[in-house]
Amino acid sequence: MDRRSFLAGSAAAVAASGFANAQGADEIRIGAPLPLTGPLAPEGRKQKRGYDLWAAEVMKRGGIEVGDKKRPVRIIYSDYQSATPRGVQACEFLANQEKVHFLFSPFGSGAAKAGSAIAERYKIPMLAATASSREVYDQGFKYLFGTFTPNETLTDPIADLVVATAPAVKKVAIFSRNDLLPLSLATALREGVKRHKLDLVFDEKFAIGALDFAAPLTQMRAAAADWIFVGGYINDLIQVRTQMRELGLKPQVLTMIAGPAYEEYIQALKGAAENVSSASWWHPAVRYEGEDIFGSTQNYVEAFKAAFNGDIPDYAEASASAVGAILQLALKKSGTTDGPAVRDALAAMNAKTFWGPVHFGPTGQIDSLNPPVFQIQNGKTVVLLPDEIKQGEFKLGIS
């Protein structure tokens, strides 16, 4: 290489790096710590698909409108391998090293609660796509906003439905992963059991990472529970359901949260998934018109199918897209990426979106949704509640 071409090359490199820096300075950086490997990887990857879809839609439209210009968005992922302490480290790294403008929270209530302290410290608005437990939001934090309603909005309608349609159901067993969301679900259901004067015959926790459930399932069988409620994540729930079958445990009603909403649950269990009931914060059958980037639930479902080989989005994927869309609305409203200003826009939000009406309560938790109850019938999720989107009747018994 002669001196002239070396100088020309160097000049081009400097110019290119300047261009890249200008691009970098303009872009909106969002940190997303996720469990992309480990036991929670199925859930983590769902969130990633939801975020990616939103970011792709944004970029298709030339960026996010902030003030008088459109700015590109970049999501910076950090895999915390399903270990909550590493999730907190990932939040710290994203805030401190990557200098992100905003954070999407780690997966689930426990990790979101742990990570939210970092967002609060750095005054970075954090949007939680998969955290429902009140304990996440009652910390007095100002920068945390979540798209899941409290857990009793899932358990109360199910309890009401079971009591109304299966009067023979009297004995209830609750079995929960020793983790924030499942424990919180159990607490909410316990209230429902008490309210309906049902008999709680089994109420136990299992350790995170437990693989063998034979002993507690034997107890449930001995207690002759009519309704078994299991709280956990998809791998736990698949394992519990498999071992229930091995031990011949067949309650009249089996409710599991939060796995049956996922297609992977149905695929892994095949026939054993039949008649398992559940509830989630969203379902593709809901019909909302929105002012967000997707415009309506139907548009969102179509965009998702187009992006992911015809897959139907579930609530975790939709919620992940929703937090992006909600952040986008807040940025448009505030006209700046300044953390406190965007935080104020989120706190004052009262918007219609494909996810449903969005209004955050004083703790930052959404208080404007009516979550659907559903059951797996013939290998598909069938909505049972609310009545306006009902697709079928509640069926008793499992195989």
Add this chain to the structure above:
Amino acid sequence: MNSAILAQVLVNGLLLGGLYAAIAAGFSLVWGVLNVVNMLHGSAVVLGAYAAFFGWQLGINPFLAALAIGPAIGLLGWVVQRFIVQRVIAAPVLITLVLTFALDLVLNNAMLAAFTADYRKMGSVTGLPPLMIGTVSIPADRLIAAVLGIVATFLVHLYLTRSRLGRAIVAVRMDQETARLMGVKVEHIYALTFGIGLALAGVAGCLIGAVFPISPLNSGGYLGVAFVACVLGGLGSVVGAIVGGLVLGVVESLGSMLIGAEYGVTVAAVLLILMLLWRPQGLLGRAGYD
């Protein structure tokens, strides 16, 4: 607790214990003969499980695959001992512990990188319904896995007691110097024993993979099981590992029933402490072995 529940809990515990025995036997043998606390053992179990899983994806029954996977991981163990562990075999036990801990980090992280930490799960291997005896339900896959676990362990016991090389291994365990004077090539026996230990871990992995989900994150749990069952049964005693594994399985199962499902590991830890206080040589082991 009525007798039907008790019978089911005992069956659950024994089925679990059969797998625990297979995990513990190799660990106990290596500790007893080489005086090496092999921290690599849990990851070797997981490696065996992955090999069985990938074989299952190709249509190979994991119970049959154990016949090939066990010796293959055993060969790996032989190489690791001969060329790495042997270099520090005369050093204090802490050094070999740190070395095998480092090897475990390498293997575990290699598996994390290669396979990710996701859970993999085989479907029903036999496709058979649970065996019902009265009200007691015995899942077919679990029953076969537990029985094969004990059979594999017992075969190693027979090898140690009936074969010339097996007697040499026992001789080295009892008195290394005298064994050397009798013409036993101690270095060769060390490598062979380490290989057999890891082969058993590989077989245990195949059996466990047929029943439980597989992830590199499980290796610590398997190492813990090996440790407790080994202390229960007695160091270096293969039959002790069977007894220790079965006792641990039953105690965990009963503890889970009586105290609470989330306390299974706690019950095992308490049992370990009590055993160390009451009978440090284990149920079938020899007192004061160091």
